[in-house]
Amino acid sequence: MLSVEELIQEALSLPNATRVFLVEKLIESLESDIDQNIQKSWNTEAKKRRDEIRNHTVEPISGEIALAQIRQILEK
Incomplete structure (x- = not known):
């Protein structure tokens, strides 16, 4: 399993469009906790x-x- 630092480095190495997609998915995962x-x-x-x-x-x-x-x- 990757450390958080390794995961960040991997994510930053992705193409821009893929990083945008990743960010959108991460935000969506947090929105379920919003009142x-x-x-x-x-x-x-x-x-x-x-x-x-x-x-x-x-x-x-x-x-x-x-x-x-x-x-x-x-x-x-």
Whole structure:
């Protein structure tokens, strides 16, 4: 049996499409443990935020800017 480190190295050596497939399968295996009520709430929130961006009621910012703003708040 491979160690975790060996398994990671093997996975990283796979072609990109195969690695994507592997990641999808790993995520699917974790999703069965997700509370469906929580997942529904997150889906509702994601759709609300998507609609706000589409309707121009909010202005999206890059992740880089968002992280900089968070760091600034935490430094206070």
